[in-house]
Amino acid sequence: MTNVLTFRAPPLPFYILGGLSDFAQGDRHLSRQGIGVFDLLIIRKGCLFVGEDERKYELTPGRALILRPDAYHYGFEGCRERTEHYWVHFQTAGDWSAEEGEGSDTQIARPEEGAPRMLHSFDPTPYRLQLPQFAALPQPASMYALLDRIIALNETSYLGITRWQIDALFQQVLQQLAGTLRKQASSPRAACAQQAAAYLRRHYKEDIKAEQLGEHLRFHPIYIARCMQAEFGCSPIEYLLRYRIEQAKLLLLRTDFTIARIAEEVGFHQAAYFASRFTKYEGLSPRQYRQRFLKE
Template sequence: MIQMALIEMTIPPFPHYITSGFNTIPKNAKHPSRSHIEVFDLLITTSGCLFLAEEEQRFEVAPGQALILRPDCYHFATQVCAEDTSTYWMHFHAGGHWNMVDNTLPALPLEDPSPVFIKPFSVEPFTIRIPQYTTLLQPEKTYELFEQLHQLQPRAHVSGARFAQQQLFHELMLQLSVSATKEQLSPSLACAEKAASYLRQHYRETVSAKALGDHVNFHPVYIARCMQREYGCSPTEYLLRLRIQQAKLLLLQTDLPVAHVGEEVGFEQPAYFATCFTRLEGISPRKYRQRFARD
């Protein structure tokens, strides 16, 4: 088994998202070879398997696994894909200082342990550790973050959209960082994740508690408890927030009428869509579009 190396970054400055996409490598083809591309290259496989190497280190990236290729190394395919292999990919900058550390080493304190006087409101740097190669704890949530980034891409020239991209990227970095702990999903989190995955796949439809319970194979009351514990909201509220999030993306990247946007994300009544949007965002859908989707 490959010993997991960690990419340790000092923050601030924060890592910076550049671009991302989704790619399918056909059977008997392979990932291109590259050398010293000066940006990190994150790959997350959804089907098939990638066979890659970075200098002397070999990796097999199976579905639900992530690999970050370093900006200062040569990486290449060790063999062709045995089947069609689909991956999300992303390029990003570390932003500031970074280095590779062993997973067995504790994080070093950034500050001198001796007493010091700190100026009020001073910026205190900290470190994050991201596994270079890992199995995702919540793959469906990670895929959803990539999908949201992809939907924002056509409007990347708009300041509001670029800011939203950075927010999604930082959430994705957090997901990767959490997976470095190698903790197994608790029964509660496993139930909540499966329910959330179902809701993300069916948010445009009418979702009943019975349908959710049948899919997750737990009683709706237990599902609600798990989602409240893990996500801080009920399945109904989670679905509502998801629909509003998708509506925000459509408002940013399309010229669809506001009522049509509501229908696209699962609201049957335009008035109810406007009420829910305003309650969660503090601004109407129309004003949100005017404020953030302006060219």
């Protein structure tokens, strides 16, 4: 089972530099320690023998490997034949982590402790971009074509429009890599959490009980709660509260409804309880939130 690299986005990982290297028989990957950037290797022809710390990989055509910026990389054997491989250096300005196991692309519902609160509903919502550290590409030719287009643009990368084109192509590279995870058997835990989240979003205006959610999904409420805690970092009730508050923020900005009506529109029976929950999550009352964005 491959390691999964998880990037908290936005910001998205960004392209730095890339190329196509041609190794002769006997050549090997350089030994490097903590280079500070991610190094994506994709083999087009031959075989490359690369190690990262205690792990060793034999990269054959159509295989991709992401070397971490904080690890020791080395070639543990010379190439046995002529070997062509793409290399792409990239980095992220956001947080990232590595863990062993299956990945999922579920949205992050709870901000990290100490992170700034969103000022309004149009701020970017953080999510997880997950990439396999080692993978077999389902359509190598498509990946090769993307990388060839990126490399061809390197010569004029000093132009703003070219840099924009390169970044757009690089995001397609990441999408193809992420797609190899989705083609693997999906985690039952992730599937349960996603079904629960979808149900809560569709019925957020209604009174939803744990038993009702369990009957709809045909899972025990305790199991559903564990799945959502693992995938979203919160219980079903907290997920529902947060989603209701996000809908309330939209109504505060787009309508002149009273606070009491907004509370009712998003599923709260008591305006006072709505106001207390809103203040807890946003750091200011619904009225203060609305006034902050009113035109003077």
